[in-house]
Amino acid sequence: MSTFAVFGMTRDQALADARKNVKTTRRTPQGEVAIPLSEWVQLCEKRADEIMAGTKVKQLGPLFDAPQYADEFIALARRTLKCRDLQIRCKAALTDAQGNPLINKKTKAPKVGWQDYEPDRARSVA
Template sequence: MSTFAVFGMTADVALAEARKITKTSRLPTQGLTLSEWNIAVEKTAAKIMTGKKVKQLSQLFDAPQYAEQFMELARKTGECRDLRIRAKCEITDAQGKPVLNPKTKMPKVGWVDYVPISAAA
């Protein structure tokens, strides 16, 4: 059985990420004021929103329709980009054979873009 999650980037997630990675000083001896740091955080968040990096936005769902509902809500609440549903399942190569972990000899499990059956036909 697969599990599904929504991946992408929203303005809120980008802002939280920018707060984590923005430095609080220019030089080791000079600190930034709060207003300067806030400006730096906003610039970093804007850069993250224009990038290609995506994060898992939702909790795990057991059916794709719940992930689609989450995507609709995310689009309504604010700015977002690259929203897509991914399923956690066995990773396969181009011929459709499962990719094996060299240590355990078991199939690798990872996130794969989910394609609805009606869209695949």
């Protein structure tokens, strides 16, 4: 069962997100006007810089069966990409502040989600 994943942000992912969100037109008194390609690319680069300076992280790459494979992925990413905040997360039963498992009201099953992986602490992996 694949329960480990690497979360973080790379420059490539930030640029892809920026390309999705930066508009290709701007509103003027004459109506919608297309932004020139060179200006749009600059806007995308600026937005990617803002994303890299932020704290938002996404899942990078595939799911892994063991944390050592995720460590290898992180080492490779740090050598080859501009990245930040790389961390391993695992799927686990979510708990409240007192440590009690959160229960899905509809299915009556424990809620499962991503939590930071800490090798020292024993955790129930779903």
